[in-house]
Amino acid sequence: xxxxxxxTVNATSVDLSPIPESERLLDTLRWRLGLKGTKEGCRTGNxxxxxxxVDRASVLSCLTLAHEVAGSEVTTIEGLAAEDVGARIxxxxxxxxASQCGxxxxxxxxxxxxxxxxxxxxxxxxGFEEDLQGNLCRCTGYVSIRRAAQRAREAVR
Amino acid sequence: MAPFDLVHPRSTDEALAELRTASPEGVAVLAGGTDLLLDxxxxxxxxxxxxxxRYLPWKFLEWSGDSLTIGSTLPLRAxxxxxxxxxxxxxxxxxxxxxxxxxxxxxxxxGGNLVxxxxxxxxxxxxxxxxxxxxxxxxxxxxxxxxxxFLSDSRRPRLAFxxxxxxxxxxxxxxxxxxWQRVRPVNDISQVGVAVAxxxxxxxxxxxxxxxxxxxxxxxxxxxxLRSRPPTDDExxxxxxxxxxxxxxxxxxxxxxxxxxHIVAVLARRALLAIRTAAPRGPAx
Ligand SMILES: Cc1cc2nc3c(=O)[nH]c(=O)nc-3n(C[C@H](O)[C@H](O)[C@H](O)COP(=O)(O)OP(=O)(O)OC[C@H]3O[C@@H](n4cnc5c(N)ncnc54)[C@H](O)[C@@H]3O)c2cc1C
Ligand code: FES
Ligand code: FES
Numbered sequence: 001x002x003x004x005x006x007x008t009v010n011a012t013s014v015d016l017s018p019i020p021e022s023e024r025l026l027d028t029l030r031w032r033l034g035l036k037g038t039k040e041g042c043r044t045g046n047x048x049x050x051x052x053x054v055d056r057a058s059v060l061s062c063l064t065l066a067h068e069v070a071g072s073e074v075t076t077i078e079g080l081a082a083e084d085v086g087a088r089i090x091x092x093x094x095x096x097x098a099s100q101c102g103x104x105x106x107x108x109x110x111x112x113x114x115x116x117x118x119x120x121x122x123x124x125x126x127g128f129e130e131d132l133q134g135n136l137c138r139c140t141g142y143v144s145i146r147r148a149a150q151r152a153r154e155a156v157r
Numbered sequence: 158m159a160p161f162d163l164v165h166p167r168s169t170d171e172a173l174a175e176l177r178t179a180s181p182e183g184v185a186v187l188a189g190g191t192d193l194l195l196d197x198x199x200x201x202x203x204x205x206x207x208x209x210x211r212y213l214p215w216k217f218l219e220w221s222g223d224s225l226t227i228g229s230t231l232p233l234r235a236x237x238x239x240x241x242x243x244x245x246x247x248x249x250x251x252x253x254x255x256x257x258x259x260x261x262x263x264x265x266x267x268g269g270n271l272v273x274x275x276x277x278x279x280x281x282x283x284x285x286x287x288x289x290x291x292x293x294x295x296x297x298x299x300x301x302x303x304x305x306x307f308l309s310d311s312r313r314p315r316l317a318f319x320x321x322x323x324x325x326x327x328x329x330x331x332x333x334x335x336x337w338q339r340v341r342p343v344n345d346i347s348q349v350g351v352a353v354a355x356x357x358x359x360x361x362x363x364x365x366x367x368x369x370x371x372x373x374x375x376x377x378x379x380x381x382x383l384r385s386r387p388p389t390d391d392e393x394x395x396x397x398x399x400x401x402x403x404x405x406x407x408x409x410x411x412x413x414x415x416x417x418x419h420i421v422a423v424l425a426r427r428a429l430l431a432i433r434t435a436a437p438r439g440p441a442x
Contacts, residue, residue, distance in 0.1 A: 001162045001163075020160050021160075021161065021162055021163035021207075022158065022159075022160045022161045022163070022197075022207075024194075043198070044195060044198075045191060045195070045257065045258075045261055045344070046344045048258060048260060051260050054263075057234070057263045058259060058260040058263055059260055059263050059264055060191075060258075060260050060261060060264070063190055063191050063194050063195070063261075063264070064190065064264065065163065065187075065190065065194070067163050068163075068187075068190070068209060068211060111258075111259065111260060114259065114260070114263075115259070118238070119238075130254075130342075130343075131259045133258065133342055133343035133344075134257065134258020134259060134260055134261065134343050134344060135258075
């Protein structure tokens with residue numbers, strides 16, 4: 001069936017015409033709402049490029065149905081810049097040169113935002129870096145991304 | 158991907174009624190969707206109707222003294238960020254952390270993992286070591302089954318069509334550990350997984366091994382080798398060797414049988430040493 005889901009994206013309630021109930025949130029965001037900052041990498045949950053926030057927690061939009069987030073607040077990379085945490089993370093990525101081709105960057109930024117929302121700068125560093133291992137990058141070798149994550153974490157402390 | 162209708166029952170009765178009106182091939186149950194949506198994408202199944210458990214009141218975590226009951230649809234991440242689980246059932250915490258990424262665990266559930274019953278599950282071994290029980294609800298009410306009986310040898314759980322898993326109970330918080338080996342630390346399937354636990358009330362040990370066929374199992378002779386309280390170094394060594402020798406491993410593209418036997422003995426020894434003298438931690442809630 002096609003029905004119109006109701007949720008907010010980046011603090012604005014979306015006004016969608018009916019969409020298939022089997023549609024992935026990733027496709028709704030990119031192709032119906034034109035929010036192409038959210039990337040499709042693998043479509044199997046393995047790369048993290050499609051990470052968005054649902055009620056401030058990171059989720060893989062390729063493995064989430066749009067209709068399953070009805071009533072929730074979705075945040076994409078386009079909306080995160082307006083938030084203090086988002087702006088700090090993005091600045092840290094820029095300062096550390098942690099983005100090369102940039103395809104993985106929105107996913108990393110969203111994953112990091114979720115961690116910082118969840119526990120601020122608390123928690124041990126090893127756990128913190130482990131918690132970013134679900135995002136793949138084929139360019140940077142991760143060193144600059146780890147530095148950017150660390151910098152962002154200090155910035156919200 | 159074949160389209161389907163998505164329904165959102167609001168109660169257990171409504172959910173069971175949805176299943177009653179459908180045929181087994183025509184309907185599927187959705188919790189976090191991390192296994193189900195891939196199965197549909199890969200055309201392993203083609204349900205016309207998908208029943209979402211999202212609005213069922215099953216996302217709970219309940220301590221009762223030393224026993225913990227976990228709602229089947231609670232996202233795994235909630236287990237990870239609950240400090241009492243890390244303190245009092247550390248093996249469960251380690252096993253949950255071994256499943257995919259944080260973003261995956263924000264949706265993936267314990268119920269989905271159990272019903273999926275993958276031989277490679279990182280959660281089944283620790284649930285075996287903790288003597289966990291599964292609550293199944295169906296048209297005839299509710300029943301509790303030991304995880305060992307729930308996991309069958311056919312790669313499908315003992316769950317009849319029309320039944321749902323409502324909760325999982327861990328009867329006793331135990332010093333425990335889960336150690337695994339894989340090529341990549343995250344989003345890779347474990348080559349072996351070893352779960353160990355010690356009952357603080359009775360003193361006995363449980364040793365369960367995953368990534369074996371057709372399903373994770375306890376290795377009873379290895380458990381029995383741990384006779385002394387606490388077990389001696391020699392007993393720990395022979396228990397670990399028995400776990401390596403007796404696990405029903407096979408060779409596949411992720412590792413040879415020989416490699417797995419070796420690694421499991423190493424991991425079992427480390428895991429047993431980690432819990433041998435650990436006191437049951439944390440105050441009773
Ligand atoms: C990238 C990736 C990495 C992964 N890594 C790991 C890993 O390291 N270790 C590991 O063990 N697993 C891993 N998994 C597998 C998966 O994430 C887990 O099995 C997860 O716990 C399944 O839970 P879910 O809620 O998403 O299940 P769903 O996909 O919603 O459901 C799975 C199955 O169970 C049924 N079901 C779900 N809930 C119930 C219920 N309450 N009652 C009856 N039937 C039900 C569904 O119909 C379906 O058949 C990974 C998956 C992906 C995509
Ligand atoms: S596209 Fe979703 S995890 Fe890769
Ligand atoms: S910057 Fe290119 S994939 Fe990460």
